[in-house]
Amino acid sequence: MSPSPAHLIRLSDLSDRELEDLLDLAGRLKRRAAAEKLQNRSVGLLFFRGSLRTRTAFESAMHQLGGHTVHLAGASDFWELEAAEGRVMDGRAPEHVKDAAAVLSSYVDALAIRPPMAGHSWASDRRDEAIAAWAKWARVPVINLESAMWHPLQALSDLMTMKEALGDLRGKRLAIVWTHSPTPASPAVVHSLIDAATRAGMDVRLAHPPGYELDEEVARVIGARGRSYRSCDAREEAVEGAQVVYARSWWSLADYGNPTLAASRRARTHGWKVDEDLLARGDGARFMHAMPVRRNMEASDEVLDGPRSLVVEQAANRLHATKAVLLKLIKG
């Protein structure tokens, strides 16, 4: 990882070797073969947006390694923080990230942050300025718990789960299928997943309705490594021959910050769900979803509870992937 302090903001921060080492460590931790400990160490968790899985997995990972967590919730425990430099701070933010980061760095051994998103403009939010400011000013490792653009811990756990299920991933086909939901999420999970899967040598296909294209940065990152992924018009085409079908609902970047347009576009996408028929078009395809999942809307009960589903395994691996990251970043 990068020079001291190491951070984990996106998987691109890791070399291939570092990524492989992390996955190996996560596997050993899952089998309880690792003895490293974080006794009396603390991590500060800053959640500017709520969380169930990420927060519980993270706190339990730290506890099982012998350490502690301090949970700070944006709504109640802290205030708006200024990220721009050199400004006269006469606005709403009474404190600068520079100061909050320096101070918290003297209390804890790492900072894990789910940064805020303003929600007005994708051109602005896609810059991930809040998490970048924390990484710039913190004197301890910063772990990204899902920014507008990236969700590296989810992708680590997804990669780990696919390797457990399929072995060597080179040449295996991953179909990412957009799903309809009244409460879509950020594309961060899919961005990081494509980053991880192409790097592992997978053949990635993507299917979504018009207007749900991913951020252009993804193609740039993947392309720079000589990899590519392919968009398909029909989900049937994407699933054809796939070993993994990964369902996810994300919002339209084109309509970002415009709820009326977004709802109108979404009204035309009913039927974008994964059922047994679609799954059967794969090559013995396993089913994945990062949750939360709207049952019988994004995916049918039969798929979610069926023998091909990896959704619980995939969520459970969040614990082990997080432990590996904590040990690597705190102990080096």
Add this chain to the structure above:
Amino acid sequence: MSPSPAHLIRLSDLSDRELEDLLDLAGRLKRRAAAEKLQNRSVGLLFFRGSLRTRTAFESAMHQLGGHTVHLAGASDFWELEAAEGRVMDGRAPEHVKDAAAVLSSYVDALAIRPPMAGHSWASDRRDEAIAAWAKWARVPVINLESAMWHPLQALSDLMTMKEALGDLRGKRLAIVWTHSPTPASPAVVHSLIDAATRAGMDVRLAHPPGYELDEEVARVIGARGRSYRSCDAREEAVEGAQVVYARSWWSLADYGNPTLAASRRARTHGWKVDEDLLARGDGARFMHAMPVRRNMEASDEVLDGPRSLVVEQAANRLHATKAVLLKLIKG
């Protein structure tokens, strides 16, 4: 306790022998004679409604046993969860209890839950569907931290406190007296108390104004064990000859979900409080209350602070009862 994973939803889940074992263990833990540990174990606490005593007792119990807690508050940390099966999830709940329970079970060693109450219809809330769904889907023990119907940890602590004060409880008389409060609570504490006290062989008398009858399930549970409790019209009659007077304000199940009717009924109940005169009608009666208590409205300062009061002891025993439950459920 029931087959793996064991849960504690209501005291009726326990055999007489299991209940006795739990109380013995709680007593040993109070005297620090037990050495069992829950090192590096975690419990997830899910509070859909606030708490002071339950939460602090629970977290401290876990800490003193060497373990950790993850506290999730309904208001900020998670969303509405669907409990019904087979439904198309197009409503407010973005996630199913089935999935949340499976996932959290892979992160923590037990789940302690104070479930939500819709508050509209007693016929619906009395079914305790939320906690039942968690118990059905969790793969680790589920501990009920007070549902609409039951509050087993409070009753365990109440039973422990009465045994410490009175020794063998068989044939001893317990008077449960309804009290007036602008903020009454659920009848769960009283339901579980009657369950516990009749099982211990106590003679239980209950006094309350008209319209404050308990849920019929209580009579059914107690009757099935060949026990009974008796309702009295006057609180003086209930207290006569009692060794314990237990005060508690609970809402009218008849007016449930109708605040106007409830307030109107409550307006006729001023004077339902426990003072020295009432307590003196007992047989050297000790005074109990599960708190929070409105002083000089539900019970006088003289009673609460007097030599017969067990209220602090009773609250303190929550710690030891909780430890016993944690050890039994997690270690078996």
Add this chain to the structure above:
Amino acid sequence: MSPSPAHLIRLSDLSDRELEDLLDLAGRLKRRAAAEKLQNRSVGLLFFRGSLRTRTAFESAMHQLGGHTVHLAGASDFWELEAAEGRVMDGRAPEHVKDAAAVLSSYVDALAIRPPMAGHSWASDRRDEAIAAWAKWARVPVINLESAMWHPLQALSDLMTMKEALGDLRGKRLAIVWTHSPTPASPAVVHSLIDAATRAGMDVRLAHPPGYELDEEVARVIGARGRSYRSCDAREEAVEGAQVVYARSWWSLADYGNPTLAASRRARTHGWKVDEDLLARGDGARFMHAMPVRRNMEASDEVLDGPRSLVVEQAANRLHATKAVLLKLIKG
């Protein structure tokens, strides 16, 4: 410290010797020379008002000593508490501090409290009745995490920081300069700082616009020890020859509870900030601020980030000062 249980409500609770011992211990803990442990001990944190630094420093201090914390937030985890005695509790508060304090004392080893402030009348809030009620009724040590009047943990850390930077503080000059901010804080930090600094033998000068006089209790406490501090009309006069310049924005006690008057008075105070020019008037003066700080409004970036700034060191010392207090109060 005072008889069992010891509390820390204000520095005046400590003898000179006890204060010195605390600072020595904090210094040893900073160098990791102390081995005392608080294994399996818990502290309850009750925040009736939000916090970032205090809360994280406190939780991490306890974790690094091997112990745990239970964090209770006023907004969500508990309700209004009655502090007056003998009253019929028919109002909003469903519980009395007397009962909450007695019960929590049986679960944790100390209670650290940031009490509520009603905000209507300084004559009332200055009495610090809430924290006094907790100290009266708790059966474990109570630590004041900033009341209306005092912030002892901040002052301990400030004193420690000045000693590290300047050595023996006798005769050294401390200039406290009021700063303009749209969100001023309570004068508690400055009250406790003057208490600590005069006791250490420093020559304290204070500069603020008209109407920002401190509470009269400060002069009384300092005077009783034969010390004094001096108010200056101009900040240049206060800073002249100072070894430390301490910036802080506090609200006008004269306008307390009257936001319109307060805003109108504050509108005339633009320009009350610390910049390089002002700092240069000192005698090689170091710069301090308890944070949060509004950059380029209260103090310039050049001052805050410059070589004379102690602001991060000062915040970092909160950790060590808190550890020393925890060890002294819990272990004795």
